[in-house]
Amino acid sequence: xxxxxAVFDGLAADFFSVWFRFHPDLACEAGIAGFDxxxxxxxxxxxxxxxxxxxSLIVALEEIDYVALDRERRIDLELMFAAARxxxxxxHLRNWRRCDPxxxxxxxxxxxxxxxxxxxxxxxxxxxxxxLPQHLRLAESQLVPAAATVAPEMAxxxxxEAENGRCYLRELARSAWLRKHCHGWNQIDLLxxxxxxxxxxxxxxxxAEVAPHASGALGCGPRHLRFxxxxxxxxxxxxxxxxxxLDRALExxxxxxxxxxxxxGISPEEAPQRLDAVAVDARTRLESYHVExxxxxxxxxxxxxxxxxxxxxxxxxxxxxxRPHRFGADYVSGWDDDCSGxxxxxxxxxxxxxxxxxxxxxxxxxxxxxxxxxxxxxxxGGTAARRVPRRVAGGTSLTRGxxxxxxxxxxxxxxxGASPEERLHGLLHRRxxxxxxxxxxxxxxxxxxxxxxxxxxxxxxPEDRSRLVRMAQAPxxxxxxxxxxxxxxxxxxxxxxxxxxxxxxxxxHDRLVGHGPIPLTLVLRHELGADFLDEVCGAVxx
Numbered sequence: 001x002x003x004x005x006a007v008f009d010g011l012a013a014d015f016f017s018v019w020f021r022f023h024p025d026l027a028c029e030a031g032i033a034g035f036d037x038x039x040x041x042x043x044x045x046x047x048x049x050x051x052x053x054x055x056s057l058i059v060a061l062e063e064i065d066y067v068a069l070d071r072e073r074r075i076d077l078e079l080m081f082a083a084a085r086x087x088x089x090x091x092h093l094r095n096w097r098r099c100d101p102x103x104x105x106x107x108x109x110x111x112x113x114x115x116x117x118x119x120x121x122x123x124x125x126x127x128x129x130x131x132l133p134q135h136l137r138l139a140e141s142q143l144v145p146a147a148a149t150v151a152p153e154m155a156x157x158x159x160x161e162a163e164n165g166r167c168y169l170r171e172l173a174r175s176a177w178l179r180k181h182c183h184g185w186n187q188i189d190l191l192x193x194x195x196x197x198x199x200x201x202x203x204x205x206x207x208a209e210v211a212p213h214a215s216g217a218l219g220c221g222p223r224h225l226r227f228x229x230x231x232x233x234x235x236x237x238x239x240x241x242x243x244x245x246l247d248r249a250l251e252x253x254x255x256x257x258x259x260x261x262x263x264x265g266i267s268p269e270e271a272p273q274r275l276d277a278v279a280v281d282a283r284t285r286l287e288s289y290h291v292e293x294x295x296x297x298x299x300x301x302x303x304x305x306x307x308x309x310x311x312x313x314x315x316x317x318x319x320x321x322x323r324p325h326r327f328g329a330d331y332v333s334g335w336d337d338d339c340s341g342x343x344x345x346x347x348x349x350x351x352x353x354x355x356x357x358x359x360x361x362x363x364x365x366x367x368x369x370x371x372x373x374x375x376x377x378x379x380x381g382g383t384a385a386r387r388v389p390r391r392v393a394g395g396t397s398l399t400r401g402x403x404x405x406x407x408x409x410x411x412x413x414x415x416x417g418a419s420p421e422e423r424l425h426g427l428l429h430r431r432x433x434x435x436x437x438x439x440x441x442x443x444x445x446x447x448x449x450x451x452x453x454x455x456x457x458x459x460x461x462p463e464d465r466s467r468l469v470r471m472a473q474a475p476x477x478x479x480x481x482x483x484x485x486x487x488x489x490x491x492x493x494x495x496x497x498x499x500x501x502x503x504x505x506x507x508x509h510d511r512l513v514g515h516g517p518i519p520l521t522l523v524l525r526h527e528l529g530a531d532f533l534d535e536v537c538g539a540v541x542x
Contacts, residue, residue, distance in 0.1 A: 004068035008077060011060055015080055016388050022050050025109045030391040031333060036118045037127035039106055039135045042142070047091060054088040071526055072384050075515065078522060079389040082231045089227060099149055099216060100473060101158035101206060104139040105199075106132065107165040107324050110172070114319050115332050115344055122182040129169070129191035133198035140205050147213035153450060155206055155214040157469040162203035166196040168324050177321030218468070219444040220475045233397050233480040234519040237541050239445045245541060246441065249482060250434045257427045264420055271424050278421060279356035288359070289315050289345060292366045299416035300371055305409070306509040309379035312340040313370055331374040333386075341375045360425035367410075367417070368403050377402070377513050385516030396477045397520040401484020402513065404430055408489075433482060440471050440478035484520040486540045488512065491524060494535060 020027040024038035041047065061081045066074060110128060118124055143150065172178060173192030179185050220228070222240050229235045254268075261268050280288040293315060301308055311334075318330075323346070330344045367373060377399060378386065407426040410417025417426065439456060442448030448456075453468055471478060496503045511527045512520075525533045 002068050004065040005070065005073055008064050008069060008073050011057075011064070012076060012080065012389070015057060015084075018053060019083075022046070025106070026392050028109050028112050030388070031116065032388065032391070033118060036113060036120075036124035039128060039131050040103070042104065042135070043138060044142075051088065051091045054084050054091070058084050058088065072387070075518065075522060075526060076387055076389040078234075079393050079518060082234070083389075083392070086228065086231050089224075089231075099151070100154055101139065101143055101150060101210065102154060102161055102469070102473070104136060104143075104202075105158065105161050105165055106135075107161065107168055110169070111324050114172070114177075114321055114323070115330060115342075117181060122184065122188065125182065125188055126191060129173075129188065129195045132195040136198045136202045140202065140209075144205070144209045147210040149216040150210055150214040151216045151218040151450075151472070152211065152214045153218050153465065153469055154216075154472070155211040157466065159203045159206045159211065162199045162206070164324065166199040166203075168322055169199070170196050171322035175321045177319055218450050218472045219446060220472075222445040225441075225444040225475050228476045229480065232394075232519075233476060234521040235397065235480060235483055235541075236537070237483070239441055239479070242541060243438075243441060243447075245486065246434060246438050246479070246482060249486060250431065250438070253427060253431050253434060257424075257431065260420070260423060260427060264424070271428060275358045275360045275421055275425055275428075278359045280359050280362055281356050285357060285362075286315070286317060286345060288362055289343070289366060292363050293343075293370050296363075296366050296416055297371045299410075303413070303415065305505050306376065306513065307380065307506060308371060309376065309382075311375070311379035313375050314340060314342040315370075316342065316344065318344045318346060331369040333375075333378040333391075339379065341370075341378060343369055343375075358425075360421045363417075363422055364407075364425050364429060367407065372406050372410075373399070373403050377517050380510065381514035381516055385514060387516070390516035390518050393516070393518045394477075395516075395518040395520065395522075397480040397484030397487070398512070398523060399517050400433065400477075400481025401486075401488050401520055404433065404481070404485035405488040408485075433478065436467075436471065437478040437482040439468070440476065443468070443471065444475045480519075483540065487520055487524070487536050490536050490539050491528070491532075494532070494539075495528075 016032075020032060020035045021038065022041040024035035025040055027035040041050065058081065061077060061084065064077065066077065069077065106128060110125070113121060113124055169192045173185070173189045178188065182188060219225075225239050226237070229237055229239065257268055257271070261271060264274070266274055293313065297308065297313075300306060331341060332344065333341045369375070407417060407429065411423040411426050412418075417423070435456070439448065439453050443450075443453050450468070454465065457467065492508060495508060512523060515523050515526075521533060521537070524536060
């Protein structure tokens with residue numbers, strides 16, 4: 001090991017041991033043990049310390065001899081440097097804690113603990129529930145003076161989330177599942193009641209002190225959007241000048257959808273009903289997911305278009321305990337010592353007859369979350385792809401881009417994904433993601449008001465408003481996903497043109513997914529060179 005590699009490894013270990021103390025929610029999501037009992041840092045002193053630490057970290061990363069590192073460490077260094085720069089910018093310019101009251105609510109992190117319970121589940125819950133009242137009191141002291149900077153939609157979403165979280169915690173604390181998995185649950189029940197009271201008080205505070213004055217923008221602005229695209233997604237693109245890329249992608253998708261509907265003898269408006277007509281009975285849903293995942297695995301193996309990992313995949317219903325209302329299917333990769341992944345499906349509520357699920361949607365979810373998507377990308381590259389910087393990178397341009405690309409590739413061939421219903425579902429899925437990218441761009445670049453963005457959504461109901469809020473929390477993610485799809489298709493076209501009969505589809509796909517869930521442009525640059533990446537970006541981004 002070189003001196004530069006040793007220095008970098010030590011710095012990386014220090015980076016995450018500190019960073020996860022500030023962001024235990026990210027550690028939980030990435031399956032990193034040891035931070036389960038912490039709530040995210042939020043006091044002025046803590047965040048001032050974080051900002052100072054980030055500044056020193058950026059300097060230390062800049063001083064490492066990049067050339068002396070091997071490729072895997074170079075990728076990790078770039079990811080760490082980007083994460084530090086983005087967070088430093090967010091702290092100093094946007095001050096997110098005063099703009100997004102949703103970030104103070106840990107319901108999602110508590111729910112994740114029930115999917116992959118830590119060894120000391122009781123201890124984690126005691127610490128989280130016990131610390132929640134003080135956590136929310138501190139949040140109040142920060143939100144009230146800066147109420148005008150909060151977007152009205154964020155304030156309303158936080159009120160609803162606090163009320164829903166209160167119901168969730170009460171049900172969880174008194175569930176038979178928790179009594180089975182935690183001794184001394186009476187203490188948890190008491191702490192949950194206190195946490196629920198704190199959530200109710202937080203919702204009342206937002207309703208009385210924040211919502212009446214909330215007048216902040218929901219979008220981040222074109223300058224910050226460009227910064228995020230460049231440093232979070234490694235896409236150097238001017239969002240104000242590039243809307244035509246998304247427009248052309250939507251026009252092409254609409255044209256293909258109309259052609260397919262003409263072949264099927266239906267109108268595009270009738271397409272969703274065509275998919276709903278072929279449904280999976282609720283009683284056989286779990287079995288159907290097993291069947292479809294095995295079918296997908298066999299089809300990918302026979303086609304030879306990508307090398308499947310050896311990691312086992314489990315499919316099961318969620319633990320028999322309450323869950324927050326918005327969570328759908330969840331894929332969870334194993335801990336460091338468990339090289340397997342699990343797709344958790346929503347459990348059926350006792351005594352209620354669940355509605356059947358469209359078969360095309362079941363197949364689409366299997367494609368995105370199992371052997372064609374999340375499970376493949378998590379394990380295809382072996383241990384290198386599961387290095388900690390990559391597990392928290394959030395490489396949307398690759399993960400969403402690969403999903404769109406693979407659906408298109410399978411729909412153009414024979415077998416899995418090529419039936420009329422599967423192709424129809426794939427085109428509708430693509431249209432929805434492109435439309436989301438257009439909303440993402442318009443909202444954050446200041447080209448759409450909130451009312452105009454909601455007007456573009458179909459129903460403008462609570463779920464659509466929730467989608468818009470989630471989009472506001474992740475500026476540029478939807479745009480990066482569509483751009484990633486276009487870049488993958490263009491990279492393939494160029495390689496086929498240059499390599500001719502020597503082009504290997506499997507080798508190309510393996511190189512794409514073999515680094516874990518990291519930004520696509522980082523993969524292309526390290527695998528195929530900076531000049532190749534420039535040509536791909538020039539063709540796609542203009």
